[in-house]
Amino acid sequence: MPVKSYDFVKGLLEDYNSLAIKTLFRYIPELEPRKYLYELVSSYPGRPGKGFRPALCIATCKAFGGTESMALRSAVAIELFHNAFLVHDDVEDDSDFRRGDKTLNAEYGIPIAVNVGDAMNVLSIRPLMENLSLLGPEMTWIVFTEIEHMVRQCVEGQAMELGWVHENDTGLTEEDYLRMTLKKTCWYTIIHPCRIGALIATSGEADPDRFNRFGYYLGAAFQIQDDLLNLIGEKEKYGKEIGGDIWEGKRTMMLIHLLNSSEPDEKQWLGHFLSIPRRHRNPEDVENVYRLMIKYDSFGYARSCSRNLAGAALKEFFTAYGALPDTRDKEFLYRIVLYMIERDL
Template sequence: DLQDDSFLRRGAPTMHRRVGPSGAVNVGNATNLLGLSCVIDNARFLGSKTCELIAEETERMMRHSLEGQAIELAWIRDNVCNLRPRDYLHMCLKKTSWYSFIYPMRVGAIVAQGEQAAERFCQLGWYVGAAFQIQDDVLNLTGDYQQYRKEIGGDLREGKRTLMLIRLLRVCTHEERRALESYLATPRKARTRSDLIWVRQLMDRYDAIEFARRAARQLAGAALIEALVTFRAVPDSGAKQFIFDLVSYVVNRTR
């Protein structure tokens, strides 16, 4: 939120808007420390080898996430407008999939069954994470604020290279592309509401949002197949059903 200068999160002002950038950074550091404390508190139960593996997984996840965030921020900073969908998906893999899905799945597998069990969850986590991120981007344009609880249209104001924007830049006319590039080169505070409406109307004209929805559904379908293969030998249970329900949730959620 601080790096994106987002205004709202879950219907409330973001942390840096409430306590300032320095306070927000400190809170973020504190929450990381709380996560580390959970491992330390359970070290005797987990064993030294498992704790070491969790630390390695955490380092790997943080490296991927930081690289993904750096990629996205650089696209905005350098006004990169020649991206392809696969560039966006690569960024999603690093920024969203590793942090929110691959890492938790891998750590859970390590705790339950050891290091070898973790590898089977990379593909599943990648598909679910990418579908989740695309749906989040779609909701930022089309969501109901009362449910989404974040600033509607915030990604457009920030100039984020979402899958919809990348698609639009690739299919619009030459004149429209030049105007879009000019808009994206404009400082965020200088972008007007009429600018946002114009970009959103272009997305509707070229079905860019539906293009993103289809991509999210395709990724969710791939995730479901991967889950069925991964868990085919696991007896039915509430925990197993949760994984399948998660795949459906990421593309059908409204918040």
């Protein structure tokens, strides 16, 4: 069973993640102002995280015949962008916990947290610039164009989701959710790390579009899984508050399913609940939303969607990687698909 294969995945994930984080720290200036900037920049990357993004980038590069060092700077940039997103996400969501510890906004306040996130975005540019000496101008340009698309898609997806909450939109469809997830999560979590890894390894010869479906299906399955863990996982394993998404009114697949399945009076009540600012919501109402999700089997529906997408991702794995020689990294990439969708659920 997958226990053994997950040990293999976890081991290599840890190796690649450690390498990326260790390198990432080298890009944090050892200068003033330390206390409220550079020391805090290392806060989130220093916490235990899965490190999917750098691992996917480096492993794909190696699977396509490249080396760790070729992809390392790009992997670090992606990880820095990711951590910047997390810092700003926590501000936007008013979250208290991240990766088992207090969020920067909870501990230092919103202004400092926002500035630290800004700094991380800026710091991510340097490793991409340093690609020039190792990869040459053409590949540096290609990686920049990939990163530009990645970051823009992510903020557009985030804007969609924030807009839904801001307007208290209760008429969303599954298609809306899938589109938002592609933009907010999939491009930068899976698709672009893989595209960049393969492009670097092959000097731009590999067709990066081969990863689009693979990455989208896997990323969407992963996101739905993450949203499920938020509601029915264990805090110690998940690292964030359980049920936080209901408190936030986040438009997850479960909530959208519930809104589209519930009776008119229930939907009206849900609309009212979602219109209340987070700080004014109460535990009883949150519990009631949870019960309604059980009543309409929203968890089961979301789990089924996640499984279907994961199955499609596995199939697409063979399109993206099937023709490559069998290596440890190809094996890792195959098993990480299962690991990402099976983790602790």
